[in-house]
Amino acid sequence: MGRKPKPGAIRQQGRQGRKAVAVYLDVQRWRELKMIAVLTESTLDKLLQDGAAMVVEKFKRTRSLSLES
Numbered sequence: 001m002g003r004k005p006k007p008g009a010i011r012q013q014g015r016q017g018r019k020a021v022a023v024y025l026d027v028q029r030w031r032e033l034k035m036i037a038v039l040t041e042s043t044l045d046k047l048l049q050d051g052a053a054m055v056v057e058k059f060k061r062t063r064s065l066s067l068e069s
Contacts, residue, residue: 023048 025033037044
């Protein structure tokens with residue numbers, strides 16, 4: 001999938017085994033998320049990871065329901 005790091009390259013520990021995803025939000029949505037992050041003492045990264053997990057779980061539930069029919 002991705003390129004292998006150059007020999008001797010140091011990869012940050014927190015990024016090992018992870019892939020980056022870019023998303024472009026309108027300014028109002030970004031502000032809302034930033035405010036939620038502040039109010040919940042979280043980060044945008046954590047909020048977006050939680051959101052991605054919710055999408056995956058919702059997909060799994062809807063797929064399993066459609067397979068039961």
